[in-house]
Amino acid sequence: MKKYLILPKPVIIIVLCVLIFSSNACTTIHAYQVGGPQGREMGNQPGTEWESKRTNTFLWGAVRQDVQIKNCSLGDGSRLNIEEFKIEKNFGSILANILTLGIWEPAKISWRCAKPKN
């Protein structure tokens, strides 16, 4: 009987996790505000630096991991808008999605909050 070299499952999972958590973004979706009053462009005017969180979706969306944004507020708790966000998938995330036929879909969500009204 022909023998195939198959890595043990824990090794595959570890390799996949390393790829997901370490490598740079392979694909990026970037959504942001543009425009401003009477032609004064106010795009890319964040009030905070980038914050990000990794998230997973399982079973083609049957179970999802929401991202709760807590830093878009001032010290007194009053809320700020969100200026922009990114959804990033690296090579590992895409591979995980393909190998599991979409059962597991990891991604990284990043955002920057808007400035307070001045």
Next chain:
Amino acid sequence: MIRRNGAKTWKNIHVTTKLELEDLIDVDNSNAQGHSVSNYEILNQTSDDINSLIKEAKLNNKHIRAIGAAWALSKVQTTENWLINTKLLNKCIEVESDCFHVDYPTDKKPLLVIAQCGVSVAELNVYLELPKSANQIARSLKTTGIGAGQTIVGAVSGNTHGAAVNFGAVPDFVVAIQLCNGTDSPIWIERSDYHVMNQVFVDRVNSKLIQNSDIFNAVLVGFGAFGVITAFAIETEPLYQLTFPKIEEVSQNKLGSLLGSPDFYSGLHHLEFVFNPYEDDSFYLIAGTKVKYETGHPIPAPLWIITNKLGYAPGDWTTKILLKLPFVSGKFKSNVQFKEYLKNAVLSNVRGTSGQLYTATITYLEGYNETAFAVSIDDAITTISILKQITRAMKLPLVIQARVVKPGKATFGFTNLLPKAVVFEFGIVNDSTYPEFEQMLIDQLRNANVKYTLHWSKNSLVSRERLVEMYGQTNVDIWKNSRNTLFNNDTELMRVFNNIHLEEAELDM
């Protein structure tokens, strides 16, 4: 209020600097009581918060720096210890009539504004050009860079230059500075021969007044080394528009003759030329004139938009890959870039306010380094030849923009070259070719006896030798003495604001 976000991986806007921070700290204008407070209370709360953080950093032997919009491409304004995000400190304040110094000209009073450190240039444009109160007149910034995303303090501290051929660079409209540096109280700094605010105002903002031109001019372009600048008093102008005719293609001879005749540019506000270093004798002239504000002109479309109508744009890493593509010549890449540049990034056949024209904020190319240096207008043609020669020798894909600026008074103002400074600026991939190109350029400029200065936020480090060569030992001493004076010679406190840039230039002590 202060919010500590803890350890973070941090990158600047263009992703040319990546740091592992010990703490990213947000400071904002809200207060624990949750009610609105007066403008003076806002300024005083900010200076209290910032000074308390500085004192804590000193006690814990940490470096601390304020970061504005993170538009600087080098590490000039950063630290890996505690980084303060100032972008939430974005108030603009009108000065009450009892606060002006008796010497301050009456006609300038309605044009003076106090801008908190985190106000962006775009926010300032909206605040000035579209006043919300009937008591305020519409005003304009006297000059600005092509981008409007920087905070006002960041833009001034790094000497953002624009192309105001008969005014100067962004630092030149600042007339007073509020600085927090961990000493007993905030410091309100003005020039010794230009008094703006009186003691009533200085007392209201709990500050100590220093009227000293050497210190003022040193702090102005201080890239965060003197402490945290919490506010500026800036002078503006009544609202105006700029009108740009269609860009004109000129030969090198014609360009040289125009740059050599002050009569040509004495009536201009904005003077710029762009060229592809692989083209032998072709330059495009961009010249803007200041005109009276009139309604009814079409609103100009924003510049530097690389996203098409359907939203498609190159990905974050695409430009870097394309510019490094093997088997495709630097000349071909430059030609493609230059064509796109002329289509998307030049002011041509357009009229608008400063806030409508200088709007490059939306898109930026990650991993792509903008670098810039200045020479005298008398050396512009020699510099063009040197740039072409090096670009072609290194086979680099470059598009070169040059903007003409009136010299200012900042001690380390890189636009201070006489009789006018020409700032050459170009994008280059952020890899090992960048410092190599910079060094080759400096060597060639030296060989040709061309005096140069490097942009503070766009260089690959300034050594002591380069610093003295650019500004002279006298200016270096004035800058260092001013720093010692403001810190009361407290070396431990000065160390709090040191970073790699200061150490390399031996400006740290």
